[in-house]
Each structure stands twice: as structure tokens, then as C-alpha cells.
Amino acid sequence: MNFEADIVPSTSNTLPQWPYNSSLDVQLVSPIIPPIKEEWPLSNIDLPTLSPSKAYQADNGGCPTEYELHRLWLYDSYGDAQYGDGWGTTMLQIRDTLSSDIVFEGTLDAELGAIQYVTDISMVDGHTKGHDDGRRLNAGEGNAVYLCLNVNACYIGELSGGTFTEECSWEVTKVELETGDNVGLVAKGVGGGSGMCEFGLTDTCKHTCDGTIQMPLPTQSPTNPVPSKTPTVHPSIEPSESPTTYKTRRPTLPLPQTLPQDILYGADEFNRIKEIVLGVSPSSGPSLADPSTPQSQAFAWIYGHGNGLSDEQLIQRWVLASFYFGTNGDDWVVKDGWLEPQNECSWYGVSCLNGVVSKLELEQNRLSGFLVPEISLWRNVLYVLSLGNDYDAPFEEKNVFVMPLPSVLNELSYLTFLNLENVGLVSSIPEGFFSNLSHLQSLYLNNNDITGPLPRSIKHLTSIEVLWLGSNNMDGSIVSEIGHLTSLVDLSLESNFREDSSHNRGFIAALPSEIGRLTNLEILSLEGNALSGQLPLQMGDLISLRKLLLRNNFFENQLPTALGKLEMLEELDVSHNWLSSTIPSEYGNMISLTSLSLESNYKDEKGYFTWGINGKLPSELGRLKNL
Numbered sequence: 144m145n146f147e148a149d150i151v152p153s154t155s156n157t158l159p160q161w162p163y164n165s166s167l168d169v170q171l172v173s174p175i176i177p178p179i180k181e182e183w184p185l186s187n188i189d190l191p192t193l194s195p196s197k198a199y200q201a202d203n204g205g206c207p208t209e210y211e212l213h214r215l216w217l218y219d220s221y222g223d224a225q226y227g228d229g230w231g232t233t234m235l236q237i238r239d240t241l242s243s244d245i246v247f248e249g250t251l252d253a254e255l256g257a258i259q260y261v262t263d264i265s266m267v268d269g270h271t272k273g274h275d276d277g278r279r280l281n282a283g284e285g286n287a288v289y290l291c292l293n294v295n296a297c298y299i300g301e302l303s304g305g306t307f308t309e310e311c312s313w314e315v316t317k318v319e320l321e322t323g324d325n326v327g328l329v330a331k332g333v334g335g336g337s338g339m340c341e342f343g344l345t346d347t348c349k350h351t352c353d354g355t356i357q358m359p360l361p362t363q364s365p366t367n368p369v370p371s372k373t374p375t376v377h378p379s380i381e382p383s384e385s386p387t388t389y390k391t392r393r394p395t396l397p398l399p400q401t402l403p404q405d406i407l408y409g410a411d412e413f414n415r416i417k418e419i420v421l422g423v424s425p426s427s428g429p430s431l432a433d434p435s436t437p438q439s440q441a442f443a444w445i446y447g448h449g450n451g452l453s454d455e456q457l458i459q460r461w462v463l464a465s466f467y468f469g470t471n472g473d474d475w476v477v478k479d480g481w482l483e484p485q486n487e488c489s490w491y492g493v494s495c496l497n498g499v500v501s502k503l504e505l506e507q508n509r510l511s512g513f514l515v516p517e518i519s520l521w522r523n524v525l526y527v528l529s530l531g532n533d534y535d536a537p538f539e540e541k542n543v544f545v546m547p548l549p550s551v552l553n554e555l556s557y558l559t560f561l562n563l564e565n566v567g568l569v570s571s572i573p574e575g576f577f578s579n580l581s582h583l584q585s586l587y588l589n590n591n592d593i594t595g596p597l598p599r600s601i602k603h604l605t606s607i608e609v610l611w612l613g614s615n616n617m618d619g620s621i622v623s624e625i626g627h628l629t630s631l632v633d634l635s636l637e638s639n640f641r642e643d644s645s646h647n648r649g650f651i652a653a654l655p656s657e658i659g660r661l662t663n664l665e666i667l668s669l670e671g672n673a674l675s676g677q678l679p680l681q682m683g684d685l686i687s688l689r690k691l692l693l694r695n696n697f698f699e700n701q702l703p704t705a706l707g708k709l710e711m712l713e714e715l716d717v718s719h720n721w722l723s724s725t726i727p728s729e730y731g732n733m734i735s736l737t738s739l740s741l742e743s744n745y746k747d748e749k750g751y752f753t754w755g756i757n758g759k760l761p762s763e764l765g766r767l768k769n770l
Contacts, residue, residue: 204320206291211344212318213329216287217251217258219310233311233334234304237290240297240341240348251286251311258288290315292329297348300332301339308334315342315352328569328592353545353567354592356538416446419454420461424517437468437515444482459500460487462517466503470510476540477508494527502527506562510542519554526557531564531587542566548593553579562587564611571595577603585609589635592616594647597636602627613637613668616647621674626657631664637692638671648673659684668692670716675699678717683708690714694740697721699753707732713769716740723754731763736770 204212217235237247249260292298292315302308311334316325330342330352340352420442421428430438441464449457466472467481475481480490488495494502500521506529518525532541544563547570552561556579568591577583577600586604589611596619597612604610607628613635621636628634639649649672659681661667665688675697682691683705691712698720706715707729713736722744730736745755764770 204289204291204318209295210291210293212320213290213292214287214316214318214325215247215290216314216316217249218286218312218314219251232304233302233308235300235302235311235313235332237298237300239293240299240343246292246298247288247290249288258286289318292344294344297341297343297345298330299339299341300330300352302332302334303338308338310334312354350545353543355541355543355567412450413446416442416449416457419457423458423520427517437465438517440468441465448484456487456498458520462515462520463487463490463493463500465515465517469515470512472510475505475508475510496524499524501525502529504529505542506530507532507536507540507542509540511544513544513546514549514551516551519551522554522556524557525555527560528552528555528558529560529562531562531566534565534590536565544568546570548572548576548588550576553577556580557582559584559606561585563591564588565590567591568593572598574598575600577601579603581605583607584630587611588615590614595619597622597625597650599624601625604628606630609633611635613639615639616641618647618649618651620652621650621655621658621669623655623657625655626660629660629663631661632687633666634661634664635666635668636672637668640671640673640695650674652676654679654682656681658682661685663687665711666690666692669696670694672696675721677701678703678706680705682706685709686711688712689735692716693720694718695720700724702727702730704729706730709733711735714738717744719743721746721751721753722756724756725758726756726761726764728761728763731761731766734766734769736767739767739770 203210206212215237232250234248234250236245238245247260249258251257252259300313302311302313313332314328315330317327317329318324319326329344330340330350331354332340332352333354333356341349342352343350417431420431427438430436431442433439434443441461444464445457445461449460452460464482467478472478472481477491480487480493483490487493488498488500492503492505492508493500494504501524503525504527510530530542530544543566545567548563548568550573552558553573553576555561558580559582561580561583562585564587568588571594572588576598581603583604584606585608587609590613593612593615595617597617599622601622602624605627608630610628610631610633614637617636617639625634636650639647641647641649650669651673653676654669654674656679658667659679662684664685667685667688667690670692671694673696674693677700678693678698680703683703685691686709688709689711691706691709691714694716696719698717699722701724702717702722704727706712707727710732712733715733715736715738718740719742722741724744726741730739741756743755744753746753
């Protein structure tokens with residue numbers, strides 16, 4: 144498409160279809176992250192069968208055309224057991240958004256540890272009457288059931304009727320037909336709030352089943368939904384909030400064919416701004432042509448507020464405005480200065496060096512939506528990007544980005560600090576994601592739902608000092624390239640082992656010997672994974688180590704005597720492993736030790752036996768005066 148040809152005005156008084164007025168509110172549309180797929184067919188469609196021997200190996204998993212096989216899982220959110228007391232009389236209903244046909248209705252029986260279906264409901268033709276168990280597939284777990292979901296349909300999941308609804312959770316995962324494995328999380332719902340969310344297998348559906356509590360929103364209609372044909376710079380009536388998840392205050396309008404007399408700037412200014420924007424960001428052309436995009440909304444704003452600005456400042460304000468619209472800025476908790484006349488370096492959360500944006504810090508400020516790719520224009524100037532949430536951040540203030548890790552971050556090659564902690568990120572880390580981030584010193588991606596292995600491009604993080612990837616859903620081995628991170632001070636990979644429907648075991652296999660190269664490391668937290676084998680002798684080279692946290696893994700055999708060289712070590716926890724070892728006398732040299740945990744290593748289960756920590760306590764431990 145020749146973008147230039149589409150936007151050249153025909154006369155000095157005639158402008159193309161283009162948004163222009165910042166006072167006109169434009170609808171904010173968040174990108175839809177491709178969801179995961181669902182389960183039961185709709186009306187007049189046969190249920191999947193049990194042939195061949197494995198249901199998931201049947202043709203299309205036994206699902207009709209345009210349907211895909213999924214598993215539905217029910218579990219207790221807060222109980223220690225898989226089948227806690229949260230469900231009780233709580234019911235989950237999944238139904239088609241348009242037809243209201245019920246795909247599933249049932250609960251989790253805590254006593255039996257199995258899904259129970261509603262027995263008195265009359266299903267539509269093609270579904271099992273009363274949810275007859277004899278015609279349903281066995282999903283392989285008591286708290287799971289197969290569903291066939293229409294790839295073109297949208298669904299509502301709703302929890303209701305229980306005393307402890309907030310303790311109930313459910314997930315829909317896609318099933319790989321060849322293996323029967325779960326290969327992706329499509330939807331996750333929790334109780335509390337309204338107890339209702341929406342999902343689907345097409346990007347035309349809303350996707351609010353992201354594991355967060357859905358709160359009811361106001362459902363007022365705008366008092367004046369139709370804007371005037373010649374809007375003023377400052378309209379007298381502002382539309383009220385829309386009842387959608389992403390609140391909208393700006394109706395979408397094209398640039399009028401006749402320029403109103405009260406507009407200060409004409410076609411020359413329009414073309415000047417257009418040429419400046421496309422000159423630095425040619426790839427933004429299609430987005431600018433669509434009035435609903437953040438980039439186009441930002442252009443409309445800058446058109447009315449760009450007079451007298453240098454080219455550099457105009458671009459900087461356009462990128463910031465695009466970021467604002469892309470993250471639903473109208474709904475932020477604090478937005479002081481944004482889209483106002485004062486210098487953008489004074490806007491809330493923005494810091495500059497010599498008039499150029501260098502920091503963007505908007506933690507737990509109710510951002511949502513997505514990061515526009517135009518922030519890549521800051522590749523040589525942005526040093527700090529902090530959009531995460533504290534672990535205990537209030538729900539109503541949390542930033543939420545239920546999306547894969549944005550690839551645009553890889554282009555911000557001068558970043559030294561990146562914080563996307565606890566924001567809802569999904570999917571894996573792309574293999575080459577770290578290749579341009581050699582200046583990065585602190586990376587916080589913990590407490591998300593990141594999956595997959597640690598990419599080998601991690602070796603490019605040669606300046607990294609703090610790396611937090613804990614409390615995700617990652618797996619695979621800890622790659623030997625970790626040994627390249629010689630500046631590392633704090634490495635946190637803990638709690639990737641999941642006891643939920645994903646059955647993810649976290650990081651596995653033995654620790655690579657290259658970890659001994661991290662001589663500046665002070666904190667190493669690997670607890671809550673499935674690491675195994677013997678602890679490498681090279682760990683004795685971690686002479687700066689103060690905390691070594693290895694509990695809840697499968698480490699075996701002897702404790703290495705080389706750990707006795709760690710005179711700076713204050714806390715050592717190797718409890719809940721599979722060790723068969725005496726306590727080396729060399730551990731008496733760890734004179735800074737204040738905490739030593741060796742318990743629960745004795746095992747005698749399922750044919751596997753370990754002696755645990757055995758033998759006599761060495762007298763040399765008496766030197767540990769701080770213990």
C-alpha cells in the first residue's frame with residue numbers, strides 16, 4: 144500500500160480522513176492475545192468418542208470440524224490440598240456468549256476428588272443430557288474433563304452459588320493430539336468479584352479470563368453518544384465511561400473533509416507532522432491510517448498540540464502519547480501532566496536527561512493493554528523501564544499485561560533496568576530475546592506465567608547483576624551459558640515447580656559446573672524446582688555467596704566439602720532433597736553462617752531410599768558462633 148498517496152490532501156482546505164483533535168475522545172482497544180482453545184461442541188454436534196484407545200488420538204481428538212480438544216480443570220485456589228473445601232455448592236458454568244448454550248456446568252467434589260456434573264439441567268440437542276458421565280471422555284485426572292471448543296465461538300465462564308467462591312479456580316488448556324499433553328493455557332478464572340469472565344479461540348472475543356478477579360464496572364451510557372460534525376477544540380460535554388473492560392472516553396472520528404474555522408492549524412501543519420513521524424518510523428504507516436489505534440490517536444493529539452515544537456520533541460511527545468493510549472492511560476491511577484501542555488519531562492513517571500526521555504517508571508498504576516512498538520525509537524536513550532507490581536500490590540492498582548513478552552524490548556539496547564514483575568506475562572522467552580541487552584543490569588520478570596526454557600541468548604547479559612525469573616512456569620535445564628554472567632550478584636530462579644494442571648516440574652537436571660564462575664554472586668535461590676544430581680564441586684568457588692537456597696529439589700548423594708570454603712555464607716538451606724551424606728567437617732569454616740537447614744532428606748518411598756543427613760555431627764561445627 145502506498146501510504147503517501149492515501150494521505151496527501153487534495154487542496155489547502157481539504158484534509159484526508161485522519162484524526163486530528165485531542166479534545167475528541169477516541170476509543171481505546173487493547174490487542175487480543177491469542178487465547179487457548181476450549182472444549183464441548185455446540186448444539187446438533189456429536190460428542191467426542193472413546194475410539195481409538197486414546198481419546199486424544201482419535202481423529203481431531205474426537206471433536207467435530209471447527210472444534211479443538213481442550214481440558215477443563217477445577218481446583219481449590221487457596222487450600223493446601225488439590226481438592227479443598229472452597230467449592231462446596233459453588234458451580235461453574237461455561238456457555239456460548241451468543242447462543243447461551245451451556246458447554247459445561249458442574250462442581251468439584253472435595254470428598255471424591257472428582258468433577259460432578261449438574262444432573263437436573265436440560266442440555267441442548269447434541270450435548271449429554273444431565274452431563275451423563277458415560278458419554279464423556281476421561282481426561283486422566285479426577286479434577287479434569289475434556290471439552291471440544293468451537294474455534295469461531297466466544298465463551299463466558301461464571302462461578303456462582305458457593306460460600307467460599309473466592310477460593311475456587313478453573314483453567315482451560317489446549318490438548319496436543321499426538322501426546323495428550325497440555326500445550327497452552329487458554330483461560331483461567333477465579334471466584335470473587337463478579338465471578339464471571341470471557342474467553343474464546345478467536346481474536347474477536349474478549350479475553351478477561353486471565354487469572355485475575357473480575358470486578359463489576361459501571362454500565363452507564365454516554366449522555367451524548369453522537370459527536371457534533373464540527374467539534375470544538377474543547378467540547379462542552381464529555382461522554383461518560385463505557386461499560387467495557389477497557390474504559391473508553393474518546394469516540395473514534397475521521398478528520399473532516401472541511402477544516403473547521405476554529406482549528407488553528409491547516410494542511411501544511413498536518414503534512415509537516417506526518418512527514419516527521421513517518422520519517423523516523425515508516426513502519427507506523429498502517430497504524431496511523433487506522434483511527435482506532437493508539438498511534439493514530441496520538442497523532443490526533445499531537446496535531447493539535449505540536450505547533451512550535453522541534454522535530455525531536457514532537458516525536459518524543461507522539462511516542463509518549465502512543466504509549467499512553469496503548470496502555471489505556473485514561474484509566475491510570477495517576478496521570479498528572481500526561482497529554483497536557485507542560486513539557487513532557489514533567490509528566491508523571493517520566494524522567495529526562497538533557498530533554499530526552501531516559502526513564503519511564505509507572506509501577507502499579509493500573510496500566511493495561513500493550514506496549515506500542517514505537518517505543519523502539521528510544522533504543523539509544525531509554526535506560527529504565529519499570530512497569531511491574533509489588534507482590535502484594537492492591538488489585539485495583541495493578542498493571543496487567545496478559546501477553547507474551549513484548550519483542551520490542553529487545554530493541555531497547557541501552558536499558559539498564561527492566562521491571563515487568565507480577566504483570567501477567569504469558570508464553571516463553573524468545574530464544575534471541577537477550578541478544579541486544581548487554582547493558583542490562585537488573586531484570587525482574589518474576590511472578591508471571593512465563594513458560595519454556597531459559598534461552599541460551601542469556602549469555603549476552605554480560606552486565607547483569609540482578610536476574611529474577613522465579614515464580615513462573617519455566618522448565619528445562621539451567622543452561623551452561625549462565626557461566627557468562629560474571630557480574631551477577633542476585634540470581635533467583637525459584638518456585639517454577641507447579642502442582643496444578645500444568646504439571647510443570649520447573650528447572651530440571653543437574654546444575655552446570657559453569658555456575659562456579661559467578662564469583663560475584665551473593666544470593667542464589669533455586670528452591671522449588673526439580674533439579675537433581677550431585678551439587679557441583681565448583682560451587683565452592685562462589686566466594687562472595689551469602690545465601691544459598693536449594694530446598695525442595697531432588698539433589699542427591701554427598702554434600703560437597705568444597706562448600707566449606709564459603710566463609711561469607713550466612714544462610715544454607717538444602718532441606719527437602721534426596722541427599723545421603725554426612726556433614727563435612729569443612730563446614731566448620733563457614734564462620735559467617737547464621738542459618739543451616741538440612742532436614743527432610745531421608746526418603747523411603749516408591750522403591751527409592753536415601754539415608755538423608757546421617758552420621759555424627761563434626762566437632763568443627765562448634766566454631767560457628769553465629770549459628
